[in-house]
Amino acid sequence: MKAKISLNPDAVVASALRIVDEQGLAALTVRKVADEFGVTPMALYWHFSNKDALLGAVGDAVIAGLHPPDDDLELEDYLREAMTSLVDAMRAHPNATPLVPSRIMVTETGLELTEKTLDKLGLAGFDTDRAAAVAHYALMIAMTLVTGEPGAETTVKPTERAEAHEAKLALLQSLPEDRYPRVRAAAPAMVDCADSDDYYGSAIDIFVAGVMAQARALV
Amino acid sequence: MKAKISLNPDAVVASALRIVDEQGLAALTVRKVADEFGVTPMALYWHFSNKDALLGAVGDAVIAGLHPPDDDLELEDYLREAMTSLVDAMRAHPNATPLVPSRIMVTETGLELTEKTLDKLGLAGFDTDRAAAVAHYALMIAMTLVTGEPGAETTVKPTERAEAHEAKLALLQSLPEDRYPRVRAAAPAMVDCADSDDYYGSAIDIFVAGVMAQARALV
DNA sequence: ACCTGAACACCGTTCAAGT
């Protein structure tokens, strides 16, 4: 209950995104957003037909931070840059990242990125169906990398993360050494990834290399 | 309200999984499960400490359908088989698939699969951190392939899927031909993938090829 | 040991009514 600025859609979305960033996606309620503006929950229903519409707009706000790569790159570099820019935009709002996929094909930025990606794939010999699949993989993988980044899981509330880590690590370390030596050794790396940039870069490398291998098999 | 068999945990989980399969993950409520057994919602709290515990058990039930591949395969084939078996287990319960990742490292089957995967990766030259990352990628990608399969999105209620498809397709087809020719052409493939097995097989091929490329760069 | 009953603090959303 703050009696902030007037109730325009952009301000509402900004407020909602902030709540998601700070408290997680599950913590976003219509009532909480209304409170931020010192207004009745129902006031929001004048500007958004329902909560899903608001969530969609929040997804769009994340996509607004997306900077598509240069046109003049060839497939391999374009794909890498496209995924990197996707990941970067999502990493700015990891808790809101699950909202992105459903909004990519209804956003101008998202459509442009998709169009270019499909074009590069087509020029490299991928037929329409295969190109569509690869573009879809790229988007979904980018999203799941962010939402599933070890040590930054969006399903856990920010406040409970530290304890969740400890518990998970302790559990893995308590496994029998003779049966799970590799898991035990890898436990710290699985619970919290030491180098985030490496985590994303390596995954993108793998995906791009895999796509290029498939491209070579086509021609 | 059916007054079914007695309230043992296995029966409760089976009932919960059936609800998730038929109505989606969001439709799973403690009260609905209780109704299936003709019992008060609170009765479930004797067997499960809270809803999260029940959800965890449902995730475990999905993992119970997981058949890890033979030990004697080398990295490339093992990785492919491991992801295929993961995907197969998840495809049996797409709506419950989001519950799987958090349960992999607390399930014997999941731990065994992870241990073997880390071992094969280690033998192929991946250090502990990189192996952990690759195993993590494999799991997350398997999950996101299932939850994001075009035409089978788990975020949409089963009953509303047909209309959602039509709407999405119509929207893409209405885009300007001069700006989005590739997107328009790919629209049917993006809304509903024609061949599911191909969709999964192709993604797994890309990932495995990418990992093998990285393996080659290591030695 | 296992379940009920009543209550609490929440949800999203409707509808009619106000200004």
Add this chain to the structure above:
DNA sequence: ACCTGAACACCGTTCAAGT
């Protein structure tokens, strides 16, 4: 055009009480 008030049909969960 924009917002309020009251209500509805839900949630997960607590606590004390029953058997």
